[in-house]
Amino acid sequence: MKLERLLGITMLLLGRRRVGAQELSERFEVSLRTIYRDLEALNSAGVPVVSYPGLDGGYEIMEQYRIDRQFLSLDELRSIIVALKGVQPVLSELQVGKLLDKVGALLNRSGSANAADEAGSRIVIELNPWRSGDAQQAMLEELNRALDDCLVVRLIYTDWQSAVSEREVEPIGLVMRDMVWYLYGYCRLRQDYRTFRLNRVEQLAVQPDVFARHSMTIKEVDRRWEEDAELRVSLRLLFHPSVKTRVRDQYGPHSYFIREDGWLEVVCDSHKGYWLYSRLLSYGPYVRVLEPPEVAQEVLAQAAGITALYSKSVPQVRVAESALIASN
Secondary structure (H helix, E strand, C coil), rough: CCHHHHHHHHHHHHHHEEHHHHHHHHHHHHHHHHHCCCCHHHHCCCCCCEECCCCCCCCEEECCCCCCCCCCHHHHHHHHHHHHHHHHCCCCCCHHHHHHHHHHHHHHCCCCCCCCHHHHHCCCCCCCCCCCCHHHHHHHHHHHHHHCEEEEEEEEEEECCCCCCEEEEEEEEEECCCEEEEEEEEEECEEEEEEEHHHEEEEEEEEEEEEECCCCCCHHHHHHHHCCCCEEEHHHHHHCCCHHHHHHHHCCCCCCECCCCCCCCEEEEEEEEEHHHHHHHHHHEEEEEEEHHHHHHHHHHHHHHHHHHHCCCCCCCCCCCCHHHHHC
16 A cells, blocks of 8 residues: 555646645645655655755645656556547647547557557536537647647627627636537636636637747636635525425535435535526525525516516416415
8 A cells, every 4th residue: 555655646746736735645645754754755756856945835745756657557557548539539639639539549558459449438527518620620629729839819709698808818727518619718808817618709819929928827727716705605595395306416415414204405605696696596496595685686687577478478477386386
């Protein structure tokens, strides 16, 4: 176990800029004292681990150090095949295809001529967003070029309120979440870091302007967004038993408790804005906002607007009994 842990620490340090002792302790589920002994053992074995004090301190391996031997097992190679085939539809063939061939060739040497194909057929990861086509693929390739060369991109963007604007963005990264690609970057118009959904980009052009690479990372942008109290709201929601499966899928199996009357109560945090109300309204009469009152009032106002929209054009019909459950 110690040998596996030492190898794991070495590989982690080779792939990361700097790692703290506490993170290593949690990662390998051992005490800090054990981590310190492991790091001393690595130094004694000739692995040049350097320590840095302070708030941003930690441990890292000297840049000159490299491991040239192959440390991947057959199972690890199979996992790489599965992952590469999953991302292949959303990245260019040039980026993934050659790498997939090389890893497949290593795996095929295990004895089976079709080892790579077999590994990729047992587990399938599908990351290709629906309705994505050649236009988005071309956009991703252009953004990759801008990221590599630190080039400004100019885009015509439509936000969630349908407002159209022209932006100049200094890109810092691309992220896929919930089958949607997002561009992270510094927006020169807003003078701050922003995220842009690629399916809302009408036009995109890479400019010749070169910018200094930003130290801000994707994780730091997400953390700023998560910690902004003005963008978040604490909710207490009540769901009808008939939507239990959907509540479980959306909020997690341990996010609710069932009351004596069978209704499900959920306490959670959410971001304000369009997506909050569109999600709540999508449950129709099967959810009730208990807290905060301002969110409940906004849902009521939007529901009243929907009623007004149809009241003049749709003949009055008897409302089904099941649609009245939320008022009880």
